[in-house]
Amino acid sequence: MLDLRAALKQCPIAAILRGVTPDEVDAIGDALVDAGIVIIEVPLNSPQPFDSIKRLAARHGRRALVGAGTVLEAADAARVAAAGGRLIVAPNFDADVVRAAKAAGLAALPGVMTPSEGFAALRAGADGLKLFPAEIIPPAVFKAWRAVFPAATLLLAVGGVGVDNIASYRKAGASGYGIGSALYQPGRPAAELARLARALVVAAKA
Numbered sequence: 001m002l003d004l005r006a007a008l009k010q011c012p013i014a015a016i017l018r019g020v021t022p023d024e025v026d027a028i029g030d031a032l033v034d035a036g037i038v039i040i041e042v043p044l045n046s047p048q049p050f051d052s053i054k055r056l057a058a059r060h061g062r063r064a065l066v067g068a069g070t071v072l073e074a075a076d077a078a079r080v081a082a083a084g085g086r087l088i089v090a091p092n093f094d095a096d097v098v099r100a101a102k103a104a105g106l107a108a109l110p111g112v113m114t115p116s117e118g119f120a121a122l123r124a125g126a127d128g129l130k131l132f133p134a135e136i137i138p139p140a141v142f143k144a145w146r147a148v149f150p151a152a153t154l155l156l157a158v159g160g161v162g163v164d165n166i167a168s169y170r171k172a173g174a175s176g177y178g179i180g181s182a183l184y185q186p187g188r189p190a191a192e193l194a195r196l197a198r199a200l201v202v203a204a205k206a
Helices: 004-010 023-036 049-060 076-082 097-105 115-123 141-146 166-172 190-206
Strands: 013-016 037-042 064-067 087-089 108-109 130-131 155-158 176-179
Touching: 004 037, 013 155, 023 037, 023 049, 037 049, 037 087, 049 064, 049 076, 064 076, 076 087, 076 097, 087 097, 087 115, 097 108, 097 115, 097 190, 115 130, 115 141, 130 141, 141 155, 141 166, 166 190
Parallel strands: 013 037, 013 176, 037 064, 064 087, 087 108, 130 155, 155 176
Antiparallel strands: none
């Protein structure tokens, strides 16, 4: 099974399926994995998110790292683990959520915006840092963070990243990219999502 670092090395894109429903998640997951994306996140403010995580983990858990996003409560870490998820992603840094994720054996990727938050998250046990929202965190910030954070720190750009600007973040030192509405939107056909996913994979690996 892939851990977070190995998954990002294989493909640096994390697909964020906000709004996905259990009855469509099989087709969506198939399209993503077939396109080469191996990190799939189901935000917990989606309909029946634990059911979707369970389905994805059962279907793709050996080839992909499946987890939950928008995790705001520490108690949800155990529920994600019980569903077969192996990754906890949050829009914010909450030390209790990070510690709960690690206690459940899951990777933790909290959202941060400042170096103070970033260092605090790493001290709490975070496996990487989600710089969010990337719309207001330009590539220059990634370059500056690279100068002060440990060289092996995983830094992901999330929010407003797409085929047009992935190259800029990559050159500045981003380890990966969380892609939401530029990839998945509720109701988007799996065939269209597959086309977008392939284009993103090409851009991310160029």
